[in-house]
Amino acid sequence: MAPVKIVIVGSGFAGVECARYLERKSRRGEVEVTLVAPDDGSLYLPLLPQVASGVLTARAVTVSLRRVLRRTGIAPGMVVGVDPAARRCVVRRMSGLEYAIDYDHLVLTPGSITRIMDVPGLKEYGFGIKTLAEALYLRDHVLRQLDLAATIDDEAERRERLTFVAIGAGYAGTETTAVLNRLTKAAARQYFPRLDPAMVRWHLITHGERIMPELGERLAENAKKLLAQREIEFVPGASAAEVTERSVTLTTGRVIPTRTVLWSAGVAPSPLAEHLGATTVKGRVVTEADLTVKGLTCEWACGDAAAVPDLTKGGDALCAPTAQHASRQGRHLGRNLLATLRGRERTPYQHRDMGMVVDLGGWDALARPLGIGLRGFPAQVVARSYHVLALRTFVARLRTAFDWTLHALAGDDFLRMGYTDRIAHTIGDFEQTGHYLSAAEVAAALSRTSESD
Incomplete structure (x- = not known):
């Protein structure tokens, strides 16, 4: 037959x-x-925030379908x-x-x-974190803001470029905000003597009252404290009402001047x-x-x-x-x-x-395996072990472990690839x-x- x-x-x-x-x-x-x-790759979505922050390379989170599937026909x-x-x-x-x-x-x-809501200007000026291209583009855009802020004298524009707003405090939004906040402050401190790292401001906006409710109340409070220690402002009970090229207006009426609005309010x-x-x-x-x-x-x-x-x-x-x-x-x-x-x-x-894990960059992490709440170094061990085991090939696991080790030893070059200078960036396009x-x-x-x- x-x-x-x-x-x-x-x-x-x-x-x-x-x-x-x-x-x-x-x-x-x-x-x-x-x-x-x-395409002929399978993307490991949970590690996209670390691609955006430069901790992992694009190849570390993409597994070749032809390496994984030997008898399945791939139709691009x-x-x-x-x-x-x-x-x-x-x-x-x-x-x-x-x-x-x-x-x-x-x-x-x-x-x-x-999930794109009917918010004026969101499609034109918002950034997503759902595809590999979006993660790479977001990193480029964020570093470009520091480059431009270091070369202008207009104080208002400089503050706009050094202010970043993330809408949505779920898994992706919180992780991306945490690791990019770490990236931008480190870059300002090490490579931009004209910039005051204190001017780099991140805002995490959520319609609810808690960060990552899936973690449970106690770990969610721990996440909120970690973000506060990093000077990330948590704004509960709000969302975006309008996004423009130079600002975002919240549903509370507050206007935040910014050139970067990251939208991760659900899928x-x-x-x-x-x-x-x-x-x-x-x-x-x-x-x-x-x-x-x-x-x-x-x-x-x-x-x-x-x-x-x-x-x-x-x-x-x-x-x-x-x-x-x-x-x-x-x-x-x-x-x-x-x-x-x-x-x-x-x-x-x-x-x-089985629970969830959250990597907030460095040794800051939260995990809830089998209902057991962990934070700090033990949580980071659980989080990274889980991700390595979840990757489908030995090559992907080796690349990811190598990138983590190299970044821990050598740090970040804060290198911008130039994506933001040439291509469209809308969520719908990506x-x-x-x-x-x-x-x-x-x-x-x-x-x-x-x-x-």
Whole structure:
């Protein structure tokens, strides 16, 4: 019999873990797996703040798909539409041309994007921290502000360039603020004699009252104290009301003059989830506990774009969109998919959260493994050990450990690569949020590809 065609959308934790499981456990000739992704690398998102701060290089957090997946076909491009009735999906190549891929089973793991609120000026002047390009661009931009501030005499403009505002005090926002605050103050102190390090100001804005509520009340308070010691101003109960080239206005009415507004106020599921035609909850595709898409027969979903029931909590609780759940869901989906092909019973996904780790730069870290609160050096050991073990290849682990060691011994060169001088920086540009097709456009694209075939 011909192998079953399985198409996996996305190269994040869930998609790659599903493909790896299928490679290891399927019989030769049983399945033909194709993974569709914009490039041939899998990004380890939790370490992006350290790329932005220069502690890690880009290659340390990117794993080659071809090194990890030996029997899976890699199709460069983006799935921009799906027709479940025809079991076909539309893929847009990097060149802009579109073609169709047939499937017997479709695995949706497109991940998430930055949740952009309807804030005037945010799309034009805000910065994200969701992709590798955004992390590299943000580092360049921040260092560029110091370069420019050191060469101007206008006191008001200098203060604007040395003031940085982060909106969102979740995991990504807090970590990025902490490590970039450390970077900018060290750079001002060591390499810019005309700048007073005290003029470098960071503000962390959050709509709630706590930093990283997932940590628990005690560790969240510890995080707040650490940020205060670094002279980072924590502003609770506020968000951005308007962003301009030279300021941000908060919902409280306060205006902060700045040239840098980092937006990390949550994530949203990939827009592809809404284009499938399945039932969604806040943009996430609703799945059964066995990870099949509710109401469809040959479509599966997991990861950030899927609303997976959390059986450990009961009721209407859904699994949090975390890397921990995504990787385990990917493996479980692969197991259930093979069970389906072999006529066996599928099992529900169930996993109790193991806790989280937060690296605030230097020896400052917080961790909550298995509900046990840690801070300082023990937390940093747990955090970095977890990240190293979570990386998928020995090469990636070695690069990451080497970069950490080299940075600890040699420090930072505060080198700016020049990205900010030439390319657009909007969140939408980096994350390609407006590329998905409507149902009518999917039908038209499939018709065009059929004619070309």
